[in-house]
Amino acid sequence: MAEGTDTPTVILSHAAAALRESPFDDISYRSLGDAVGVSERTVYRHFPTRSHLLEGVAGWIESTVFPLPPFVTIPEFREASRARFAAFDASPAFAFVCARAASISPTGEPEPSYFTRVLVAMLATNYPSVNGRDLRRVAATLRYFASAQFWARMRTGFDMSAPAIGDVFERTASQVLGDLVGVTEADRAAERASG
Template identity: 50%
Template sequence: MSETGDVSSTILSSAARLLRETPFDEISYRILAEAAGVSERTVFRRYPTRAHLLEALSRWIEEHALPLPAFTSFEQFREAVHTRFRAFDAAPAYAFVCARAASVSPTLTAEASFLTEAVRALVDECAPHLNNRDALRIASALGSFASAQFWARMRSGYGAGATEACAAFDAVLDRVVATLPAHSRAAAR
């Protein structure tokens, strides 16, 4: 296991396995190192702080355990978010890690998440006439309501599950799409 990527992937997949039975805050670097079959020092070298580990684990979960289905229209986006929220209901520990990571200051090279990039591309494709400010506002609203943070707030704050989170997301999506000119709404379907 001399490749940095392989070691990092092993550490992150081990952390994800541990999350199934242990809250993130109770997973020590020692426990994680034992589960990954590496030294504790190796874990510290890759993730010098818990924030680094949290951010990397969140990206790993989003990519490997709870990937967002691809979409090129607002209706496909709706279905992708519904699928995502149901996956969050099935793996709440993963969803809460993703939500928590999104709320801390970035520690790694701050790249936009797949969700952010995909929503912005969707808005640019379906409503190319929008100025940058309006496109950013729409993408930001849609991305916020499609996020793990939104699902986690619905779950922990209101006792809601995927069905209720999907309904709230649908209301926002319908409202946003309704504000677009008719030719953009037609192109978005």
């Protein structure tokens, strides 16, 4: 491995590449170390458990393969989520790894993710009279319904494609946003017009 290279990132990129040929459970720490040019111990130092490795690979995949398109408004968020569902359909093996990682116990920081903070900020801008706790609750709901985990459940449980999953997402988002306390009738009309 070249000097100055970020070892954890290289390990994660090699793990993601290995997913093209093997299921996650068949990827060994030894094979990752060999592919990266480090010892198996080094891989363990950066990812002490399989859960840490899975979470890391999923994060790497989400940021490189499935980045959420930028958004500021609620209609832009809806469109970004639909685009992401299409990306999940295009690379289902990677999307299922992200969904699996979301279903394990968290190993990372208890801080809200960047995605959650962006959703809260977007909601606070659109619904300034709603309290912070409700904004975080709605943001968490929207985050789940825009996730690989939701996509995987709809894909495997109901054999839905990205457009159909996007329709379910739209109905759910409309319901959740429509139930916000302090939402005016003008806000609801704008939501219906955009969706």
